[in-house]
Amino acid sequence: MLQVKTEKEDILSYLEDASNFREAGAEKxxxxxxxxxxxxxxxxxAATKMPVTVSGGGTGTVGGRVPRKGAIISLERFGRxxxxxxxxxxxxxxxxxxxxxxLSELDRQSLFYPPFPTERTAFIGGNAATNASGEYxxxxxxxxxxxxxxxxxxxxxxxxxxxxxxxxEKDGFIDYGNLRAPLPSYRTPPxxxxxxxxxxxxxxxxxxxxxxxxxxxxxTEVGVSLIDALPPRFIIIFFFPDEDRITEITGAxxxxxxxxxxxxxxxxxxxxxxxxxxxxxxDNACALYIEAVSGSxxxxxxAEFGEANGALDTxxxxxxxxxxxxxxxxxxxxxxxxxxxxxxxxxxxAMDISVPDRxxxxxxxxxxxxxxxxxxHSIIFGHIGENHLHFNLFPRDQKEKERAMExxxxxxxKALSLGGTVAAEHGIGKIKHKxxxxxxxxxxxxxxxxxKKIFDPHSILGRGNIIPEEFL
Ligand SMILES: Cc1cc2nc3c(=O)[nH]c(=O)nc-3n(C[C@H](O)[C@H](O)[C@H](O)COP(=O)(O)OP(=O)(O)OC[C@H]3O[C@@H](n4cnc5c(N)ncnc54)[C@H](O)[C@@H]3O)c2cc1C
Numbered sequence: 324m325l326q327v328k329t330e331k332e333d334i335l336s337y338l339e340d341a342s343n344f345r346e347a348g349a350e351k352x353x354x355x356x357x358x359x360x361x362x363x364x365x366x367x368x369a370a371t372k373m374p375v376t377v378s379g380g381g382t383g384t385v386g387g388r389v390p391r392k393g394a395i396i397s398l399e400r401f402g403r404x405x406x407x408x409x410x411x412x413x414x415x416x417x418x419x420x421x422x423x424x425x426l427s428e429l430d431r432q433s434l435f436y437p438p439f440p441t442e443r444t445a446f447i448g449g450n451a452a453t454n455a456s457g458e459y460x461x462x463x464x465x466x467x468x469x470x471x472x473x474x475x476x477x478x479x480x481x482x483x484x485x486x487x488x489x490x491x492e493k494d495g496f497i498d499y500g501n502l503r504a505p506l507p508s509y510r511t512p513p514x515x516x517x518x519x520x521x522x523x524x525x526x527x528x529x530x531x532x533x534x535x536x537x538x539x540x541x542x543t544e545v546g547v548s549l550i551d552a553l554p555p556r557f558i559i560i561f562f563f564p565d566e567d568r569i570t571e572i573t574g575a576x577x578x579x580x581x582x583x584x585x586x587x588x589x590x591x592x593x594x595x596x597x598x599x600x601x602x603x604x605x606d607n608a609c610a611l612y613i614e615a616v617s618g619s620x621x622x623x624x625x626a627e628f629g630e631a632n633g634a635l636d637t638x639x640x641x642x643x644x645x646x647x648x649x650x651x652x653x654x655x656x657x658x659x660x661x662x663x664x665x666x667x668x669x670x671x672x673a674m675d676i677s678v679p680d681r682x683x684x685x686x687x688x689x690x691x692x693x694x695x696x697x698x699x700h701s702i703i704f705g706h707i708g709e710n711h712l713h714f715n716l717f718p719r720d721q722k723e724k725e726r727a728m729e730x731x732x733x734x735x736x737k738a739l740s741l742g743g744t745v746a747a748e749h750g751i752g753k754i755k756h757k758x759x760x761x762x763x764x765x766x767x768x769x770x771x772x773x774x775k776k777i778f779d780p781h782s783i784l785g786r787g788n789i790i791p792e793e794f795l
Contacts, residue, residue, distance in 0.1 A: 333352070342386045372783055385749055417543065438459075441456075454467050459584045520535060534750065561613070612653060672724075678741045
């Protein structure tokens with residue numbers, strides 16, 4: 324039965340996600356139990372042209388599930404794992420399946436879902452809608468690569484079921500049977516990227532839907548590929564004295580070791596936020612965090628590597644207790660940073676930029692120069708293996724806020740000049756239109772708006788996500 328909440332206090336929890344987007348408002352939340360309910364909710368919205376926003380687990384960082392007005396459709400009752408095919412290494416899930424539940428079930432069956440999304444309270448539908456990356460994206464890549472099938476309900480009531488390998492872009496069109504979308508003239512760069520609608524020649528039709536941030540249809544089912552459970556792994560954290568050498572050291576890991584799952588970087592300022600939990604962190608050091616396949620020969624190779632590159636100290640997590648302690652090392656950093664600055668009432672300006680491998684060291688030097696020259700508190704950490712660092716600024720007053728936004732623009736322009744992206748994993752949502760326009764131009768946004776109208780003729784779905792409202 325279709326549940327509808329209209330009381331203010333029942334709606335409040337749907338009006339936020341992990342972003343600082345605060346222009347929220349809604350008059351009702353639909354909670355469908357099945358596709359018939361969902362169609363009914365969408366038909367009611369379409370009849371009055373009421374904006375409607377899809378809500379998953381609410382862990383997005385760009386305000387995507389947070390509406391400015393209208394209705395919300397929550398997928399929280401679409402939480403069933405429909406099928407796990409162990410032999411075929413694949414699964415079909417309802418869109419509201421919580422990632423934590425899915426991973427636990429796979430664990431029981433000695434299987435693994437390679438995107439391994441970092442935030443386990445997210446829903447699989449939200450992961451597909453944002454093309455989320457996870458803890459092992461250095462090795463496996465983002466969600467996109469593992470989505471085999473999507474089932475969507477459109478605002479017209481039509482059902483769209485698309486399987487990978489079924490149809491491809493041809494003669495400038497992406498074909499869905501009854502629907503045909505023109506291929507945008509821009510191209511998604513071949514790097515870690517979740518900025519705007521995906522666009523590549525000969526692309527699989529399913530790839531336009533992945534990462535469309537709740538603007539084309541409501542995903543109800545996701546088919547994914549699986550692999551066998553992973554071999555035993557360990558974590559090693561090297562502390563190095565010289566941040567300016569880190570790109571060179573990272574390059575040596577990339578070329579010298581094949582069984583690496585995670586390759587992360589923590590600049591020395593970011594490590595300050597971990598010292599209360601990990602007092603053994605040396606002063607004046609940055610860290611390279613590596614998760615790799617266990618084995619005594621590998622350990623020897625890593626030890627030699629640390630020594631050859633002048634590591635000051637090393638933390639190793641191989642037995643379950645220490646492994647978990649170092650997993651927490653990685654997870655705790657953003658939590659500690661966020662809670663520290665929240666207490667001070669400071670809103671961070673956070674970047675999600677990635678660039679092609681060959682230009683990473685130039686982008687990194689650009690950040691380092693800003694850190695040295697600017698008085699605004701800033702830190703860097705993140706996915707160095709994928710040329711994707713989170714450069715965070717913490718402005719204390721209005722003047723610093725304005726300067727922080729200028730710096731953001733400078734970093735974006737630098738990355739774009741190097742073939743990079745403004746959004747490597749978090750998407751555009753309602754807060755990064757300006758930068759998406761810097762990336763693909765006004766024409767690119769207008770092309771996205773044209774595609775959206777083919778799927779959602781009244782432009783009621785996910786308004787303000789990816790495409791600015793004035794383009795719709
Ligand atoms: C602590 C923390 C760590 C994180 N780490 C990472 C990380 O490492 N990598 C990363 O990529 N992200 C990360 N995220 C961001 C977030 O987890 C992902 O963006 C995730 O995919 C959002 O899923 P969700 O179900 O919470 O979606 P929501 O936040 O509810 O929604 C996100 C977007 O997807 C749309 N949507 C949701 N469900 C559907 C559906 N069924 N059909 C159509 N559209 C839908 C919404 O409208 C919205 O635009 C992190 C977030 C937190 C809080």
